[in-house]
Amino acid sequence: MNHAFCKLIQMDELPAIKIKHPRFNAILLLQGAQLIEFRPQQNQFENVLWLSPSAQYKLGSPIRGGIPICWPWFGNLDKNPDSIQDQVDNKTSASAHGFARSMPWQIKHIQEDCHFVEVTLSLSSDSTTKELWPFEFELEAKFVLSNTLKFALVTSNTGSLPFSISQALHTYLPTQDIKHSFIHSAQNSTYIDALDSWKEKQQVGKVSFSGETDRLYFFEDKEYSLRLETPTQSLLINNKNSQSAVIWNPWVEKSKRLSQFSPLDFQKMLCIETANVLSDAKKINAGEQIEISVELAIHSSQ
Numbered sequence: 001m002n003h004a005f006c007k008l009i010q011m012d013e014l015p016a017i018k019i020k021h022p023r024f025n026a027i028l029l030l031q032g033a034q035l036i037e038f039r040p041q042q043n044q045f046e047n048v049l050w051l052s053p054s055a056q057y058k059l060g061s062p063i064r065g066g067i068p069i070c071w072p073w074f075g076n077l078d079k080n081p082d083s084i085q086d087q088v089d090n091k092t093s094a095s096a097h098g099f100a101r102s103m104p105w106q107i108k109h110i111q112e113d114c115h116f117v118e119v120t121l122s123l124s125s126d127s128t129t130k131e132l133w134p135f136e137f138e139l140e141a142k143f144v145l146s147n148t149l150k151f152a153l154v155t156s157n158t159g160s161l162p163f164s165i166s167q168a169l170h171t172y173l174p175t176q177d178i179k180h181s182f183i184h185s186a187q188n189s190t191y192i193d194a195l196d197s198w199k200e201k202q203q204v205g206k207v208s209f210s211g212e213t214d215r216l217y218f219f220e221d222k223e224y225s226l227r228l229e230t231p232t233q234s235l236l237i238n239n240k241n242s243q244s245a246v247i248w249n250p251w252v253e254k255s256k257r258l259s260q261f262s263p264l265d266f267q268k269m270l271c272i273e274t275a276n277v278l279s280d281a282k283k284i285n286a287g288e289q290i291e292i293s294v295e296l297a298i299h300s301s302q
């Protein structure tokens with residue numbers, strides 16, 4: 001790899017692109033096009049993303065942290081609309097959050113200059129993916145890294161049949177203390193509570209955390225921003241072509257059932273996931289493409 005700021009490294013079983021740029025450092029795994037570290041100078045080169053201290057880098061196994069890509073379905077298949085469930089022949093072996101995050105992606109394009117680095121990885125349908133999901137597609141994960149992190153996932157339907165997807169950019173974020181962390185700008189939104197029989201509820205005020213939290217929020221606009229306030233930082237999460245977001249913290253009991261996760265990790269992380277889920281799932285006709293994107297920008301840090 002002959003680039004000024006990017007080099008190919010190996011993390012246990014997984015190849016990755018390590019980027020050392022004057023404005024930031026980053027690590028992007030080729031498996032799942034999973035960004036696991038983004039360390040901007042503005043954040044004293046600390047990771048803006050949460051990455052499990054017990055992360056394992058094994059072929060075919062998702063890594064706990066960074067921004068896993070949930071595609072071509074979010075969550076458990078049986079919690080998706082029928083239009084998505086009916087596309088999968090072997091439902092019982094369908095992995096949670098789809099298969100894109102466990103597959104080897106290819107480097108499609110790298111562009112770098114003194115202001116930013118742009119990396120595009122791609123995943124195209126083949127005999128392996130068609131066993132899991134019988135459609136022709138090309139996925140592109142486009143990262144534009146500078147003082148901010150911009151990440152767009154583009155789905156192209158390269159076949160002759162329409163297909164439907166649900167998806168999420170499953171962003172893990174750090175906090176000094178989950179009990180003093182709040183998410184603003186979701187007030188008055190409707191959400192589905194996955195921990196209370198998937199009942200529909202209304203968000204009153206800012207989102208706070210005092211127990212396991214697993215909620216699917218819905219917004220009127222296709223562009224919306226959320227602000228995460230932690231004891232040491234304020235982070236803007238700007239979303240496009242998404243009218244839903246998943247907010248998750250496993251708390252004590254679920255933490256015991258999670259891989260690559262220690263019992264007290266829940267105190268130092270949360271997920272804010274830019275999504276197209278449930279009523280915001282997407283149908284893509286032959287020859288068409290859709291894009292979902294997120295930008296993370298530090299608003300202020302103490």
Ligand code: TA6
Nearest residue numbers: 062075096097214246248271273
């Ligand atoms: O996004 C929230 C969620 O669906 C939780 O229910 C939990 O399962 C989490 O994703 C992590 O899923 P994973 O398969 O990565 O362990």
